[in-house]
Amino acid sequence: MRISNFPIDNIQKLSDLLKKNPELTGLNVTIPYKEQVLKYLDEIDPEAKEIGAVNTIKIYRNSDKLKLKGFNSDVYGFQKSLQPYLTEYHKKALVLGSGGASKSN
Secondary structure (H helix, E strand, O other): OOOOOOOOOOHHHHHHHHHHOOOOOEEEOOOOOOOHHHHHOOEEOHHHHHHOOOOEEEEEEEOOEEEEEEEOOHHHHHHHHHHHHOOOOOOOOOOOOOOHHHHOO
């Protein structure tokens, strides 16, 4: 597995990036494109759709066709990072910020 950065200054360059890099099987999406990328996806995981942001894209290739499915791992990561500190009586949390985890319920 090769990890590379693909900085783009405009989300509209995503299509060209995918064409020029046929070996890609997935992407991580960072701010400011987590919400903008939604309209470029063929499918969105239900949790990502509820959050309204995607930070991970799985790329499916079939001949010359691409299918892009978006996911959001922010909530999962946030929950897992707190889990060791939670007990049965913890029912609510205050999340400060405007990232993906803060958009979940």
